[in-house]
Amino acid sequence: MEGYTIPQGAHVIPHIYAVHMNPDFFPDPEEYRPERFLSPEGKFTQPQQFMPFGVGMRRCLGDKLAEKELFLFFSSLIHMFDVTSLSPSLPGLSGKCEVTHSPHEFQIVCVPRKADTLIRLIQANAAKAFPSHIRTYG
Numbered sequence: 001m002e003g004y005t006i007p008q009g010a011h012v013i014p015h016i017y018a019v020h021m022n023p024d025f026f027p028d029p030e031e032y033r034p035e036r037f038l039s040p041e042g043k044f045t046q047p048q049q050f051m052p053f054g055v056g057m058r059r060c061l062g063d064k065l066a067e068k069e070l071f072l073f074f075s076s077l078i079h080m081f082d083v084t085s086l087s088p089s090l091p092g093l094s095g096k097c098e099v100t101h102s103p104h105e106f107q108i109v110c111v112p113r114k115a116d117t118l119i120r121l122i123q124a125n126a127a128k129a130f131p132s133h134i135r136t137y138g
């Protein structure tokens, strides 16, 4: 394939990070620029090279579920907490490349935006999910 010989049965792992950090596809890839995903008309668009869930036959089967989970997780977190870094600088984007690519360890502080609202929400959700097992006090 394109000059490479891939032995039958070889385990091939696509290097998605290399595509996402390729400045030919995403100029200044280390910069946070949500407008990369907007068309000139201001509509949401997804470049062909954006592939967090892989491509082709082995593309992630849980992509829709994962997107919803991520949205709920991060929007709830940011809705409820002010998140700040304890370190003087952020960990950078080099990260640890293992099975997945994850950031180096760093510490954060999550401060409830409104403590009384948070307590009420926890109590309401705990009551729904674990009516007989969990009690929250606050």
Ligand code: HEM
Binding pocket: 014, 052, 053, 054, 055, 057, 058, 059, 060, 061, 062, 063, 065, 066, 070
């Ligand atoms: C942020 C969350 C997730 C990311 C970034 C992600 C990413 C990926 C990627 C890149 C692949 C393709 C691997 C390859 O090319 O061989 C993959 C495969 C797969 N993912 Fe996910 N995934 C996520 C969440 C999930 C969830 C929530 C499920 C199931 C509920 C799931 C189920 C699968 C399955 C079954 C495959 C294998 C598909 C196959 O080989 O035919 N993933 N995922």
